[in-house]
Amino acid sequence: MAITQMIGAKIHRREDPRLVSGGGRYVDDLKRSNTTYAAFVRSPYAHAKIRMIDPSEAKKAPGVIAVLTAKDMEGVILGPAPVAPAFVAEKKTVPDRPPLPLDEAVYQGQPVAVVIAEEKYQASDAAALVHIDYEPLPAVADLEKAIQPDSPKAHTALPDNIAWDLTYNADAEAAFAEAEVTVKERILQQRLAPTPMEPRAVMAEWSPHEGSMTMWISNQGPHFIRLFVGGALGLPESKMRVIAPDVGGGFGSKICPYPEDYVVAAAAKITGRPVRWTESRTESIQVTTHGRGQVFDVEVAGKKDGTLLGMKVTQYLDAGAYVGTFGAFQPCACLLAGGGYKWKQIAARTVGVLTNRVSTDPYRGAGRPEATHLVERIVDVFAREIGMDPVAVRKKNFIQPGDFPYTQNFGLVMDSGNYDGTLDKALQLVGYEQVRRAQEEGRKHGKYIGIGLSTWIEICGFGPSAATAPATGGIGLVESAQVRVTPTGSVMVWTGTHSHGQGHDTTFAQIVADTLGVPMEQVEIRHGDTAEGTGFGYGTYGSRSLAVGGMAIRRASQKVVEKAKKLAAHAFEAAEEDVVFDQGKFYVKGSPDNAKALGEMAFASYGAGLPEGMEQGLEAVTYFDPPNFVWPFGAHVCVVEVDPDTGAVDMKKYVAVDDCGNVINPMIVEGQLHGGIAQGIAQALFEEVVYADDGSLR
Amino acid sequence: MKHKVSTTINGRRREDEVEARLLLVHYIRDVAGLTGTHVGCDTSQCGACTILVDGKAIKSCTMFAVQAEGRQLTTIEGLADGDKLHPIQQAFWDEHGLQCGYCTPGFIMAAKYLLDTNPTPSEDEIRKGLEGNLCRCTGYVNIIKAVKTASQVMSGGAQPAETPVATTASGS
Numbered sequence: 103m104a105i106t107q108m109i110g111a112k113i114h115r116r117e118d119p120r121l122v123s124g125g126g127r128y129v130d131d132l133k134r135s136n137t138t139y140a141a142f143v144r145s146p147y148a149h150a151k152i153r154m155i156d157p158s159e160a161k162k163a164p165g166v167i168a169v170l171t172a173k174d175m176e177g178v179i180l181g182p183a184p185v186a187p188a189f190v191a192e193k194k195t196v197p198d199r200p201p202l203p204l205d206e207a208v209y210q211g212q213p214v215a216v217v218i219a220e221e222k223y224q225a226s227d228a229a230a231l232v233h234i235d236y237e238p239l240p241a242v243a244d245l246e247k248a249i250q251p252d253s254p255k256a257h258t259a260l261p262d263n264i265a266w267d268l269t270y271n272a273d274a275e276a277a278f279a280e281a282e283v284t285v286k287e288r289i290l291q292q293r294l295a296p297t298p299m300e301p302r303a304v305m306a307e308w309s310p311h312e313g314s315m316t317m318w319i320s321n322q323g324p325h326f327i328r329l330f331v332g333g334a335l336g337l338p339e340s341k342m343r344v345i346a347p348d349v350g351g352g353f354g355s356k357i358c359p360y361p362e363d364y365v366v367a368a369a370a371k372i373t374g375r376p377v378r379w380t381e382s383r384t385e386s387i388q389v390t391t392h393g394r395g396q397v398f399d400v401e402v403a404g405k406k407d408g409t410l411l412g413m414k415v416t417q418y419l420d421a422g423a424y425v426g427t428f429g430a431f432q433p434c435a436c437l438l439a440g441g442g443y444k445w446k447q448i449a450a451r452t453v454g455v456l457t458n459r460v461s462t463d464p465y466r467g468a469g470r471p472e473a474t475h476l477v478e479r480i481v482d483v484f485a486r487e488i489g490m491d492p493v494a495v496r497k498k499n500f501i502q503p504g505d506f507p508y509t510q511n512f513g514l515v516m517d518s519g520n521y522d523g524t525l526d527k528a529l530q531l532v533g534y535e536q537v538r539r540a541q542e543e544g545r546k547h548g549k550y551i552g553i554g555l556s557t558w559i560e561i562c563g564f565g566p567s568a569a570t571a572p573a574t575g576g577i578g579l580v581e582s583a584q585v586r587v588t589p590t591g592s593v594m595v596w597t598g599t600h601s602h603g604q605g606h607d608t609t610f611a612q613i614v615a616d617t618l619g620v621p622m623e624q625v626e627i628r629h630g631d632t633a634e635g636t637g638f639g640y641g642t643y644g645s646r647s648l649a650v651g652g653m654a655i656r657r658a659s660q661k662v663v664e665k666a667k668k669l670a671a672h673a674f675e676a677a678e679e680d681v682v683f684d685q686g687k688f689y690v691k692g693s694p695d696n697a698k699a700l701g702e703m704a705f706a707s708y709g710a711g712l713p714e715g716m717e718q719g720l721e722a723v724t725y726f727d728p729p730n731f732v733w734p735f736g737a738h739v740c741v742v743e744v745d746p747d748t749g750a751v752d753m754k755k756y757v758a759v760d761d762c763g764n765v766i767n768p769m770i771v772e773g774q775l776h777g778g779i780a781q782g783i784a785q786a787l788f789e790e791v792v793y794a795d796d797g798s799l800r
Numbered sequence: 801m802k803h804k805v806s807t808t809i810n811g812r813r814r815e816d817e818v819e820a821r822l823l824l825v826h827y828i829r830d831v832a833g834l835t836g837t838h839v840g841c842d843t844s845q846c847g848a849c850t851i852l853v854d855g856k857a858i859k860s861c862t863m864f865a866v867q868a869e870g871r872q873l874t875t876i877e878g879l880a881d882g883d884k885l886h887p888i889q890q891a892f893w894d895e896h897g898l899q900c901g902y903c904t905p906g907f908i909m910a911a912k913y914l915l916d917t918n919p920t921p922s923e924d925e926i927r928k929g930l931e932g933n934l935c936r937c938t939g940y941v942n943i944i945k946a947v948k949t950a951s952q953v954m955s956g957g958a959q960p961a962e963t964p965v966a967t968t969a970s971g972s
Contacts, residue, residue, distance in 0.1 A: 114893060121901030122889040122908060124836015124876035131835035222830075223821070299840045299848060299902040299936050350838070350902025351936050383841035603900030603937045773896050773938060780939030 108612035108622065112769040115608045116622075117601075127347045129303035129318045130380045137305070138167055140366055140379035141225035143215040143232045144389070145207035148458040148797020149241035149256070152205050152214060152234060160217055160231040165224030168373050169232060170365070171215045172202040178368040179334050183359065183427070194266045197257050197456070199424040201334075201364040207236070208257055208423035209460050210798050211388035213361050218369050218377055241458040241797035245397060245420040248455045256423055256456040265421045265454035270436055270512060274403070274449035277412025281403035285483045289476045291394040293420065293791040296465045298602075300350020301381035302390060304363050306370035314341040317367055321359075322352040322600050323641020328632045329577075330359045330427075331367055339632075346630040349602035353781075354464030355390050356602070357643050358427030388799055392791055393465020395420035396432065396472055400439075400480045408490050408498040415439045415476065417452040419462070425454065426463030431644075434561065437512045438473035442521040442559045442735060443481070443499040448511040458797040464643060466781050467560075474558040482555070492555055493529065497522060500557075514561065516733045520761070525557055528737040528759040537741050537755075544743075551754075554740040563649030563732035578727065579646065582636035583654035585614065585662050586721035589708045591701025593618060593625045595658075598639020599651035600630050605770045606647060610655050612766055617659035618700055619686025636723055645734075648766065654726035661722035666703040672713040673698060673706065736760035738779075751787055807868045809834065810878025818865045824858075825849040827865035828875060836876040836905045840934070847933030850906040851875045857913035859932065876905035879912065888912055888950040897946035899937035907933050911947045919955045923948070 120126065145152075157169035168174075182198035202213055215232050219225035240254035247253050248263040256263050278284065305318045315337055321327055324344040332342030349356065362379055370377045381390070396419045403412040417436055421429050436450035481499075485492040500521040501508050508516045534553075541551040564570055567578025584596040595614055601607060607627045615622040628634055640650075663683055670688035671678040680691050687697040706712075707720040741755040758779060765771050792800040802817040809832055816831050828837050828851065837860060840848030849860040852874035879886040888911050891897065898904040907930060914921060914929035921929060926947045927940075935943060951957075 115896070117901070118893040118898060119885065119889075121898055121904055122876075122885065122892050123880055124834065124905050126836065126838075126901050126905075128835075128838070128902065130839070131829075222826070223819070297936055299846065299900065299934065300838070301840070349900065350840075351900040353936070380839075383843060383846070605899070769896050773899060773942060776939035776941045777899065777937045778939075781936075 108616045109764070109766050111612065111767065113608055113612060113622070113767055115605045115770070116611065117605065117607045128300055128350055129305060129320045129347060132305065132318055132347065134305065134307055134376040137376040137378050138218050138220060138373065139222040139225040140369060140377050141217045141219070141229040142213040142362060142379070143217065143229045143234065145210060145212045145214050145236070147207060147236055147238050147241070148210045148243060149239040149254070150207045150236040151239055152203065152207060153237055154235040155215055156233040157215065159233065160228040163224065163228035163231055165220035166217060166228045167220065167375065168218045168369065169215060169228070170218070170369055170372065172200060172204040174372065175201055175365070175368055178371055179364055180336050181334060183330065183334065183361070183364065195260055195262070195264060195456070196425045197260060199361070201361045201368070206258060209458050211385065211460065212423070213365065216365050216369060218373055243458055243793045243795060243797035245395070245418055245455050245457060248457050249418070249453070256458050260456070263456040265425050265456050266430070267453045268433065268451065270450040270452070271447070272449055274412040274414050274447040277445070277447040278403040278414075280405075280411055282405045283484070283488055284401060284403050285480065285487050286401045287480055287483050289398040289400055289479055291396040291398070291472050291475070292785070292789075293395040293459075293462070294393045294465055294785060294789050295387050295791050296353040296355035296390065296393055297386065298351030298353055298355060301383055301386045302356065302360065302362070303380040304366045305376060305378040306367040307376040308370040308374060310374060312341070314343070315367055315370065316343045316345070317363075318345045318347065319363060320349045320356060321346045322349065322356045322602060322643055323639070324600065324630055324632050325598065325639040326357070326641055327359050327363065331363055334364055335367060335371065343631070343633045345632070346600055349600065352602045353466045354393060354468055354643055357641065358391065358463055387791070389460050391426055391461050391463035392422070392459075393462060393468070394472065395422070395462045396435070398472070398476045400476055402480050402484050404484055404488070406488050408485075408488060408495045410443055410445055410481070410484070410499045412447040413439060413445055413480070414449045415451070417450075419452060419454050420457050420459065421454045422457060422459045422461035424461050426461040429461060429463050430454070431464055432462070432469040432472070434469040435472040435476070437514060438470060438559065438561060439477055440511055441474065441477035442501055442519065442557055443477070443496070444501055445511055450512070459793055466778065468644065470560045471782065474556060478556045493525070493534070496525065496557055515730060516559070517730055519559065519733060519735045521557055521735060521737075524735060524759045524761055525737040528739045528757050531759065532739040532741065532755055532757040534739070548746065550744045550746050552742045552744055554742070557735070557737045559733055559735045560645065561731045562645035562734055563728055564644040564646045565650075565731050566729065567727050569731070577638070579640050579644075579650070580725050580727040581640050581646070581650040581654045582638060582723065582725045583651065583658040584635050584721065584723045585655065585658040587662060587700065587704040589705050591620070591624065591699075591704050593620060595625060595627050595655060596635025597627065597629045597651050597655055598636055598641070599647040600639070600642040602642065604642065604647060604774070605767070609648060609766045609770060610652060613652055613656050614659050617656055618663065619684070620700060636725075649732045649763070650726060650728055652766070653728065654724050657726055658722045658724040661724060662720055663700075665720060665722070666700055666707070668713060668716065669703045669707055670698055732763060734760065734762045753783070803866050805866050805869050807871055807873055809873045810875060820864065820866055822865045823861055824863040824865050824868055825860040827868070828860060828873070831865070834875050834877050838902055838905060840903065840906075845934065846903070846906070847910060848903050848906040850909040850933065852909060852913060855913070855916065857910050874909070876908060879908065886912075887953040888915065888947070891946040891950035891953065892943070895942045895946040895949055897938065897942045903933060903935045907935065907943055911950065914947070915951055915954055920951055921947070
């Protein structure tokens with residue numbers, strides 16, 4: 103059996119020498135000859151009727167090749183942008199999202215026209231010369247107002263602003279009937295701008311001779327872009343190539359295709375020239391999808407001894423002006439509202455609401471941090487109500503290690519966990535008893551110490567096809583991999599996931615190197631180009647790449663070993679079961695000195711004299727359909743000092759204990775945690791996208 | 801109307817004709833073709849475009865190309881000594897000071913200026929020295945570590961790490 107050398111090792115990232123030297127290959131760095139530049143003309147109003155667009159002055163400006171509006175998209179873009187159906191709601195109003203609106207703008211910054219010019223600055227100059235006659239309409243920029251019957255409507259043609267209204271579990275009455283104590287809270291999740299450091303960027307090149315399109319795009323899942331944008335352009339997938347090269351962060355905001363992506367591709371087709379567009383940061387804040395934007399009404403029933411009985415939760419989700427392509431993912435907050443605790447009943451309902459603001463879509467955790475926050479907050483409120491330490495309430499209600507696999511209130515099967523274990527460790531690291539004492543002591547002298555406590559569970563590894571296909575319009579979220587050993591022993595690996603900071607080039611190479619028993623340097627990891635590798639890749643989001651994609655790579659590598667083993671048995675004239683594979687070498691049991699390397703088998707596999715019925719070549723394709731989601735968990739404790747006069751928060755200590763399963767590369771895992779914690783702290787203390795009542799960004 | 805501008809970028813002199821309004825960062829990226837300097841905002845907040853102008857860290861989106869007339873410019877591409885990474889680059893690699901890598905060139909150039917002017921900064925001084933640069937991936941923890949490590953190496957306190965390879969073997 104092969105000795106594990108790479109898995110679990112702190113190996114420095116292979117992609118870094120390039121990235122620290124200016125050798126990154128982000129979309130805006132790439133050049134095509136004869137490239138033109140796009141600049142979008144955007145609605146200054148959150149809601150307005152578009153009476154007339156006059157492009158005549160812009161068309162005369164220096165360098166301008168075309169000024170395109172909704173009418174020019176007719177016949178080029180064949181329909182509205184698709185939205186993942188996600189679920190069958192009792193009520194569902196999903197407004198069609200045209201790439202450019204014909205007569206009504208429904209959020210500030212919505213692209214209304216596009217200028218294509220020879221030079222970047224010329225395109226911007228000319229965009230200012232496109233005259234648009236707007237008639238401002240009443241806008242609704244507030245979630246709670248939008249659900250009132252007399253609210254202005256986000257779209258004039260729709261009956262109301264309710265995008266969906268879905269009840270998962272209706273009933274928690276039995277649990278509430280036993281209640282000795284009930285507590286209630288309204289919990290807010292502000293809107294956030296994902297803000298990857300690289301803004302979005304897209305370049306498209308149309309080949310009229312081949313009838314094919316190539317698109318370079320800063321995106322987390324190029325195969326979905328091929329499916330959506332290629333489909334809208336009426337191109338078969340064979341004629342649409344999408345390349346997502348180095349991507350400078352995504353955080354969920356680079357999963358969906360955007361109006362600009364459709365329009366840039368259409369403009370390339372219309373003008374016959376490569377078209378490039380790179381978002382400005384102002385545009386990024388304004389029109390790249392936002393995250394969160396939710397309000398939860400939560401009520402909990404329990405007993406005075408700390409036992410949690412039931413929960414009723416309603417999620418109101420500000421979908422924005424259009425339901426985000428994957429916007430219906432966030433209701434998973436309802437399904438996880440119980441956290442790591444046992445409940446008799448949980449009633450949950452989600453209401454999606456249309457407003458005149460940019461769409462919300464996944465952002466760092468997408469629904470799962472919301473679930474954690476709501477359950478941990480309400481448990482704290484409950485603990486305070488009954489006068490019990492919040493730690494004691496948590497420990498009294500945890501699902502116990504012996505309970506797994508545990509079927510929770512919504513039928514999801516949680517695989518494993520030791521919630522007391524991570525909490526105890528976190529408390530020990532932070533010195534819980536001491537900080538509680540310091541807190542008590544401090545109050546006597548006007549020093550206010552706050553202790554924030556959160557345990558968490560997540561549903562990750564999206565996901566089993568049976569569970570995920572209904573949410574994506576029929577495509578499960580499994581993952582594919584192709585592993586090829588060339589005649590001289592180079593190993594080429596294609597994965598359908600996409601790396602935009604996660605270090606896949608290193609982590610995945612560690613898995614392959616271990617499985618094949620070859621040096622990492624021999625392993626080339628490729629991703630992000632739909633013209634290469636397997637038929638479909640499912641992309642990177644929802645903490646899935648390693649758990650699902652990594653397994654696909656592992657299994658494809660194992661298939662390669664299986665074939666090579668057959669070949670080795672043939673070469674040794676031995677029975678296959680007598681052949682041992684150890685650290686990249688095959689030998690017959692008991693004769694390790696007479697070994698053949700995997701590379702030798704690779705060379706042989708392309709030649710003559712193979713076993714009867716065996717085809718040439720040494721490569722394998724796998725689609726890994728995980729049997730379940732994965733359920734990581736942990737506990738975080740934060741100690742802060744608050745200035746009672748100014749409200750300023752000074753963070754004194756932050757302890758995180760997380761169980762994320764088998765760690766391939768601890769350095770990369772720690773880096774991911776640092777980043778996640780920083781974004782969590784930022785949401786708690788600093789970040790919010792704020793709109794004025796008229797729907798304009800403040 | 802175009803204006804002549806002559807600069808020296810990473811030791812190489814060049815002359816170009818540019819519009820007066822052309823931003824220095826666009827000159828570097830689009831005219832000189834050095835794409836390691838990135839654009840992360842349009843408000844001079846993010847620092848992704850940081851370069852050295854006559855040795856001083858400048859956000860190259862805050863200057864016009866014509867203002868660089870006669871100046872010595874150093875970009876991320878000019879930092880390594882052939883194949884050998886500059887100690888700051890090496891430290892960012894060793895300490896996992898980057899994830900997506902987009903902000904990294906700007907951070908490294910800002911760190912270069914910081915260490916040129918203050919070879920052994922305290923952690924507070926590092927944080928202050930890099931406050932003009934934003935990163936969304938790392939939470940800054942390992943960036944600070946990287947600059948500390950680079951400071952030690954450059955001031956002779958520690959040897960640069962060997963090119964990293966597998967460092968542990970974790971059983972069967």
